[in-house]
Amino acid sequence: MTAIVSVDRRGSDANKWRAFGPDVIPLPVADMDFAVAPDIIAAIEKRLAHPVLGYGAATDSLREALVAALAAEYGWHIQPEWLVFLPGVEPGFNMALNAFTSPGDTVMQEYPVYKPLRTAPDTWGLKTAAVWQRPSPKGGWTSEHAALEEAAVRSKLMLLCNPQNPTGRVYGRDELAFRAELCIRHDLVLVSDEIHCGLTLDGRAHVPVASLSKAIEERAITLMAASKTWNIAGLKAAFAVIADDNLRNAFMGAKKGLVDSVNVLGLAAMEAAYRNGGEWRDAVRATISENRDMLQSLVADTLPKAKMLPAEASFLGWIDLSGYALDRPAADWLLEHACIGVSSGTDFGPGLENWVRLNFACARETLAEALARMAKALKQN
Numbered sequence: 001m002t003a004i005v006s007v008d009r010r011g012s013d014a015n016k017w018r019a020f021g022p023d024v025i026p027l028p029v030a031d032m033d034f035a036v037a038p039d040i041i042a043a044i045e046k047r048l049a050h051p052v053l054g055y056g057a058a059t060d061s062l063r064e065a066l067v068a069a070l071a072a073e074y075g076w077h078i079q080p081e082w083l084v085f086l087p088g089v090e091p092g093f094n095m096a097l098n099a100f101t102s103p104g105d106t107v108m109q110e111y112p113v114y115k116p117l118r119t120a121p122d123t124w125g126l127k128t129a130a131v132w133q134r135p136s137p138k139g140g141w142t143s144e145h146a147a148l149e150e151a152a153v154r155s156k157l158m159l160l161c162n163p164q165n166p167t168g169r170v171y172g173r174d175e176l177a178f179r180a181e182l183c184i185r186h187d188l189v190l191v192s193d194e195i196h197c198g199l200t201l202d203g204r205a206h207v208p209v210a211s212l213s214k215a216i217e218e219r220a221i222t223l224m225a226a227s228k229t230w231n232i233a234g235l236k237a238a239f240a241v242i243a244d245d246n247l248r249n250a251f252m253g254a255k256k257g258l259v260d261s262v263n264v265l266g267l268a269a270m271e272a273a274y275r276n277g278g279e280w281r282d283a284v285r286a287t288i289s290e291n292r293d294m295l296q297s298l299v300a301d302t303l304p305k306a307k308m309l310p311a312e313a314s315f316l317g318w319i320d321l322s323g324y325a326l327d328r329p330a331a332d333w334l335l336e337h338a339c340i341g342v343s344s345g346t347d348f349g350p351g352l353e354n355w356v357r358l359n360f361a362c363a364r365e366t367l368a369e370a371l372a373r374m375a376k377a378l379k380q381n
């Protein structure tokens with residue numbers, strides 16, 4: 001049985017642990033406080049045994065590993081030459097906006113959403129058609145079809161985030177088919193950020209939207225990485241899958257002068273993750289699903305005015321604290337009164353001052369202590 005080992009990151013270079021003073025429990029930034037899989041460390045050490053660390057590129061072996069992994073995981077049959085390697089998913093969606101839109105165009109996406117996705121259209125002088133996700137009476141999150149249709153009519157490109165950050169929503173096949181059909185009917189390029197796809201929980205399947213049909217595949221840019229699943233985000237390596245030659249060439253054109261080659265240690269780690277990381281990934285999914293359940297029951301038992309839907313993937317809790325009378329954004333209030341650091345709802349969309357995003361991929365004792373501090377502070381309100 002593979003063990004998932006929690007690590008004390010205090011005093012390290014970790015953004016999360018450097019963000020606040022020593023008394024604060026830090027739960028922002030989407031990486032995990034868990035040690036990397038031994039197979040991945042071994043692959044990095046093996047690469048380091050070669051004494052030159054000059055410029056490098058993805059090998060045929062890495063391309064084959066990714067082709068095989070996407071076929072085995074999702075039944076998605078891609079060609080090795082469809083892969084474009086990138087130092088991150090964030091550069092990938094920015095390159096796509098640069099390549100496929102002109103200033104003044106409109107881009108559609110579903111709110112609330114990860115801040116760099118939410119703000120990327122603005123970076124490129126674009127407007128956003130935002131469609132708000134709402135809790136569904138059937139459980140989970142939903143977005144109105146009429147609102148999606150209305151946004152698609154005036155958009156040039158759709159940005160999709162699946163699994164979704166911050167809601168943890170995993171889009172089902174029908175929901176994806178509806179969005180794919182909108183892109184085809186209204187001639188939109190589809191950019192699908194699937195960076196969290198390796199961490200679906202409770203046996204849910206991830207469906208790469210581009211795998212649904214040839215028609216959507218040829219207008220899609222799919223962005224993936226080993227970074228979230230295997231906790232190697234600091235190695236800066238990701239990839240895009242782009243089937244259509246013209247789309248791929250235009251995307252590559254947007255790299256010029258801005259996005260360089262990928263870190264060679266990141267490429268070695270990526271190959272090890274997709275070739276040998278299956279067991280560790282299963283173990284980490286079990287750990288984060290236990291933490292998710294623990295968080296869910298602590299919120300239900302100790303924060304009676306809080307609302308939270310269970311994450312369907314990944315390790316982010318999206319919590320509504322609007323039942324409490326807080327005199328400032330909830331994240332600021334919690335930092336001052338509970339000594340915990342979380343991401344502010346305002347990062348994910350306007351009007352979300354009373355929401356916070358809490359990263360639960362940490363030691364269980366840390367999570368328990370953070371929730372105890374929250375419950376104690378919020379009891380007064």
Ligand SMILES: Cc1ncc(COP(=O)(O)O)c(C=O)c1O
Binds near residue numbers: 088091161195225233
């Ligand atoms: C949805 C989503 N996309 C992209 C990123 C960032 O990816 P990268 O570090 O590969 O640029 C994150 C990190 O939190 C994320 O949650």
